[in-house]
Amino acid sequence: MGEPINADENPNEQAVDNIQVNRLERATHVGHADYIGVVEVSENLNVGVHHHHHAPQQQANIEADHLIPTPSSSHQHERTLKESADVIQQHQLKKLGSQSVLRGLNVNRTELPDVVQVLVESNIFEVKELPKNEPFIASTQEKKNRKLETSNIIPFNNLLTTMISVGFLALVGPPGCGKTTLAKRLAKSANFFVIFLRFMDLGYNLVLTPRELLIDFPFKDIDQTIRDNAFEWMLKNQDKCVFVFDGYDQSSWALGKENPPDVSYETSLPIQQLVANFCCKNFFRNSLLVFTSRYHTIRSIPSRTLRPKTAVIVGDLPTDGMKKLFLAYAGDQGDRLWITLSSNAPQLIELCRNPLLLQFVVFAGLHGNVNKINTTTKVFIHVLLQLEYSSHKQGLAFNELVKPLGEMAYDAMVRQTVVFTRDDLNRAGLKDVNVQDFVIEIAFCPTLFDGDNSVFCFTHQMLQEMFAASYICNVMPDSMFNQIIHQVVYKSHWSMVRRFTCGLLLNDESKNSKTDQFRSELIKFIDTTALSRNQMLDLLTDIQECSDEEKDILAKYFPSQFDFFSTPITSSALRGLAQILPRLNRPVGSLNFSSCNLTCASLTLICAGIKEMKHEVHNLDLRDNKFGDEGIRIITGCANHLTKLWVEGCGVSDDGKLIISDELERIGIPKKQAIRVAETLIR
Incomplete structure (x- = not known):
């Protein structure tokens, strides 16, 4: 060489x-x-x-x-x-x-x-x-x-x-x-x-x-x-x-x-x-x-x-392109489905920025109860259930594959790989025909498992992560579960498995003997860890996989300071925050969204959560987000829950200052003081 x-x-x-x-x-x-x-x-x-x-x-x-x-x-x-x-x-x-032809969605x-x-x-x-x-x-x-x-x-x-x-x-x-x-x-x-x-x-x-x-x-x-x-x-x-x-x-x-x-x-x-x-x-x-x-x-x-x-x-599909594809896949029901998901499950709209996952979301919304399929976990459960009807020729029935595929997916997560060999299949008691004959007929991807006769992988990594989570929650012995659940909660390469585990164990439909242990470990993570900004955003997205009862329990352990300075935030994470804020039993010391590139849509989600709070936000820092006067109009809707508001560098005009001073006056602050406060806030 x-x-x-x-x-x-x-x-x-x-x-x-x-x-x-x-x-x-x-x-x-x-x-x-x-x-x-x-x-x-x-x-x-x-x-x-x-x-x-x-x-x-x-x-x-x-x-x-x-x-x-x-x-x-x-x-x-x-x-x-x-x-x-x-x-x-x-x-x-x-x-x-x-x-x-995309058979499950009847699209060419x-x-x-x-x-x-x-x-x-x-x-x-x-x-x-x-x-x-x-x-x-x-x-x-x-x-x-x-x-x-x-x-x-x-x-x-x-x-x-x-x-x-x-x-x-x-x-x-x-x-x-x-x-x-x-x-x-x-x-x-x-x-x-x-x-x-x-x-x-x-x-x-x-x-x-x-x-x-x-x-x-x-x-x-x-x-x-x-x-x-x-x-x-x-x-x-x-x-x-x-x-x-x-x-x-x-x-x-x-x-x-x-x-x-x-x-x-x-x-x-x-x-x-x-x-x-x-x-x-x-x-x-x-x-x-x-x-x-x-x-x-x-x-x-x-x-x-x-x-x-x-x-x-x-990168991602741009918003307009994503919506065009969404409507094309959904056909006559596209507008209704888009509106419903945007309102009830915006985290699923975020998934749609990936072309393959967009197809999964549309299929689940069209063929299930769109009001109940409101989490990522439920989308994947619905997709996998359709494999029971896959026209396979030589393989095992799908329900016979769930356990060995789940164990194999979990082992691969431990080894931190997405590639499987024939030896991996043999250890799970499987052959290549067992895993390659299942056609995901709802997407432009031919099979659940892809590969030749020596190297294999799941068609999408999230399928591997879903199978691993299913194995952990439904098959793994409790004694082993108690040993490994700490790493699932704390280690970053398990973060998608953790999200699916929230959807499988902390919902109203499938709680089991592992639910309490998982919840306890998740509470420790929230309550005792110095969470990074990205860890907090992941947690806020995870929360949306849980039932309302579980959200009430977990909210008690969230911090009273939220610092997202200069961190891009998805609408999914903001919706999670909007669900946590009203559940807090104490004031929030600070919400820092400075330099986060917030839009008016982002502000709407933030202010919706603040408006429902039982207590106040002492400092809402929105500096250096270019939302202009329209954003100011949105913010005034929650002004009575704010002690201090910071909106410098947000492109607000003199009209925006007047909007704030009028709102401050409306909630009981004398006019001159309201004008002076508005001038101080906006520079």
Whole structure:
């Protein structure tokens, strides 16, 4: 293995730079004759692997050997290559089209509105040191653990330019955020020939040539001559090729610290070295490369020359885009369902910023009692109940899977991983057919469990966390529960499991012998821990999974000071706060929302909770939130519960000052004093 080289000294990068202008011209030429399309590879590559060992040759000579038709037949030869590439495209696109209908919601993929997530370009790789082992990140913590040293939001139309300019791009984000879908859309809009490979299908024991990886095994049912021609077309048209490696976080192996050896196209390599050769452009040097992954996994690639040159964070759906998708999935009942959830369960609206979870929420709302399905736990219970009716062929009945899957999910949480192996299945007494035949027919994701015959994972991490919570609450012996519940409550990587546990044990329907012990541990956490701002926000969201009776009990132990200075706050957490404040049996010393980017909608939730309080808030600090006069009108509704109000730097006009002074006068403060107080508050 060679020593790592500095990216600035990589001799292949000059070749990449020379083709950028041509790529940009072609990418903006819709309908260009060179357009091929998108090919997705998702078949198992572990079967029937042949190992070929050839003497190494210079890369230029190898490429030339593939590319020499006679001059007189050159035009016809090029046409034949192009037609063969078209066959590869059509073969895979036909398979993709068979999964285009969202059966549980009766929606066709092609009829959905064109919505793009918030995209942020980031220099996540420009750090001095990277930890050797990145931690498991809970679903609740995914966004909080992103520290972007420098970042900027980019429109989708500029994403193609970014990809072309760097040559190797990572699309990163939490499970279900749409990374793969975005990669496909990006490739289609670019008019490139694209092949999709899933890391999950690339088992650690594979030894392949580039041709075997890209063409032979994925399309082994296609005529050999067509495959020969298609690969030759790819070699001759490298600047028209994009290779998307999907789900690095689900790989059973990791890229190493060193550069791979520079070998020929005919050399068989272990899969780690083969992919590394794509990363450093030893193979298909003029092609474009895209990785998709969760943030913390892609960031842990140790070698600079093997890392993507830049990363684009795939963020939440914007509010308007989220609502468009929501209404499209919900159909005629969309407006009613949106209004009901926004009022009764805004935490579920927050879930809808993730495209996959949006589908879960809509399905649960349409097919259950929308007034009762008002927690995240109930949404997932409703989704999992539908698996009882899944059209599986070889597997066990779903109720026979709940215990072993739950135990396996719990063990993975202990080991802090989302990836399962065949050994994990065997220990749980399961086989791959037991877990892969269950179709989640309510979403554009094929199965409950995903993977090949060696590596597996739940389709979404929150499904793993839900199964783990169900095992803890309903199956785990009480003696073991008493030993582990402390870490579930206190440790951050268990935070989503804790939320589901609140929904399973602290509700009106399914309390059991573990309820008292869990409640006691949660009270200790609230009452004796110096909670960080983010921990408090998580707790306020957890509270909404509980029954009203449990909220009354837990509220007694919340602090009398709430400091959220300069911390983004979701409407879900604010609604939780609005439910806790009226339940407090004492005054609140301080509510600090300074520099929290509050909106008028945020203020409405805060003031609704304050208005219902039995006691006062001594200090409400709203400084440096740009809500203007409209926000002042909202605040006056709870003014009689406030001792001091701080609203400097909030964009309030002279009219806003008058609004406050009038309200202060109305509640009994003399006019002159009211005006003086208003002038002092607003500067």
